[in-house]
Amino acid sequence: MSAQLLLVDDEPGIREAVKDYLQESGFSVQVASNALEGWEWMQLNTPDLVISDVMMPQVDGYQFLKQLREDPRFQALPVVFLTAKGMTGDRIQGYQAGVDAYLPKPFDPDELVAIVENLIARRTAKAATTTDDPETPDIAELANQIAQIKALLTQRNAISQSPAPFKIDLTPREQSVLNLVAEGLMNKEIARRLETSVRNVEKYVSRLFSKTGTNSRTELVRFALEHGLAK
Numbered sequence: 245m246s247a248q249l250l251l252v253d254d255e256p257g258i259r260e261a262v263k264d265y266l267q268e269s270g271f272s273v274q275v276a277s278n279a280l281e282g283w284e285w286m287q288l289n290t291p292d293l294v295i296s297d298v299m300m301p302q303v304d305g306y307q308f309l310k311q312l313r314e315d316p317r318f319q320a321l322p323v324v325f326l327t328a329k330g331m332t333g334d335r336i337q338g339y340q341a342g343v344d345a346y347l348p349k350p351f352d353p354d355e356l357v358a359i360v361e362n363l364i365a366r367r368t369a370k371a372a373t374t375t376d377d378p379e380t381p382d383i384a385e386l387a388n389q390i391a392q393i394k395a396l397l398t399q400r401n402a403i404s405q406s407p408a409p410f411k412i413d414l415t416p417r418e419q420s421v422l423n424l425v426a427e428g429l430m431n432k433e434i435a436r437r438l439e440t441s442v443r444n445v446e447k448y449v450s451r452l453f454s455k456t457g458t459n460s461r462t463e464l465v466r467f468a469l470e471h472g473l474a475k
Contacts (some may be wrong), residue, residue, distance in 0.1 A: 247271050249360065250276065250285065250289075252275075252279055252281075252294065253297040265356075266356075269357045279296070282296070292364055293321070295323075309342055324345045324356070326356075327348060414452075418452060422473060425449065426465050431446055
């Protein structure tokens, strides 16, 4: 599967030219004409890398990058700035904001492709190192789940306070694990709180998935809130 890139640039000519070149180089490219449009797309999709112009109306590249870095889902997402501003001070500002690469316009598209390939390769290698250890969770995925769970908890008051009639038999320990999952805690934190092993917590979470017919922590929390199971 080709890497998914998000290209954000308010200049149609540059946007289409860069998109075409990246696609010819084997990437899948989603385009956005401004940061707001790009951010909206990212609420439902997570690209492998973001390429963004700096000088844009409403929300500029620096503000967009700040928004990404403040969201747990996108803190480790590679970001490349394309900009006509090539002064040292501007590049420093970009790096301080957390950008991974800074390419002043006009640029050689081959250089952009090389930067993109390098950043994605480094990210893939890092992810592979993480997943080689079965005890080490994927941090980006956990952060994404935590963000979704917190969003569910924020919306809790909007969910009916009269849960639909539903009966499910949970052991006291399963109930305790469910309550802590609903608080947004991950397995290692739950194990520490309940003074048990991470492996045992994983077994309890797996049982909760089975009993509730859910497949992820986010689905489990939503199910628990809708049916009044989390205390």
